[in-house]
Ligand code: ADP
């Protein structure tokens with residue numbers, strides 16, 4: 614690893630420990646990874662493997678117990694990390710008393726943009742997120758997929774280069790999940806922000822990412838990594854292609870879900 618890397622994110626030997634009453638619980642064990650400037654990296658791991666903890670560390674919400682975190686080639690102390698990345702957390706709820714556009718504008722308001730301007734800017738982006746006509750709807754009037762897109766727009770409007778996504782479609786039903794993944798692939802292929810997405814869904818990881826990392830059960834360690842050679846633009850039909858199935862098989866094997874001896 615070069616001394617001064619220009620990766621959007623570089624983590625070296627990062628460990629994380631929670632204090633649970635009198636016990637110490639090791640959640641992440643010496644994780645080393647990077648995300649390059651125009652790269653979509655997905656991390657898959659079982660529940661409890663430390664995926665959310667890892668994103669909390671990158672975003673500055675939780676402190677690592679060992680290791681180093683560089684953003685855009687700079688070592689960033691925990692307290693300076695807040696605001697260096699755009700983070701969509703696992704249960705990213707919309708405020709029920711704000712309209713869709715007012716919710717989306719939150720990130721801009723947090724950056725000091727005056728309310729009226731923030732809301733006007735947010736409204737302009739609604740069509741691009743498939744939300745045209747729903748600017749003034751309340752969160753309770755939106756479908757799950759639409760609420761997720763509002764939360765996603767809010768995250769994007771934070772206007773940070775590095776995007777951190779924690780199981781963004783985990784709460785959606787299967788059909789909505791598929792359409793949101795297809796939408797995100799198209800959005801990303803146009804923008805190519807650096808992304809680190811964590812998920813327990815192997816198909817989602819392969820469909821979206823350039824590279825997939827596999828985290829072991831707790832304490833989370835990176836046990837496998839592979840580059841995804843499915844061509845872009847990604848189409849749903851690619852999910853039945855031989856290379857997609859090959860990736861699925863090797864990632865499930867790395868996760869310990871299928872036994873290597875049973876893989877053809
Ligand atoms: P994942 O997102 O992969 O499901 P998490 O990062 O949420 O995993 O959690 C990793 C491990 O750390 C889990 O065993 C979880 O119970 C534990 N953990 C998470 N947050 C806390 C906390 N605030 N205090 C104590 N233990 C925690």
Ligand code: MG
Nearest residue numbers: 664665666703
């Ligand atoms: Mg989690």
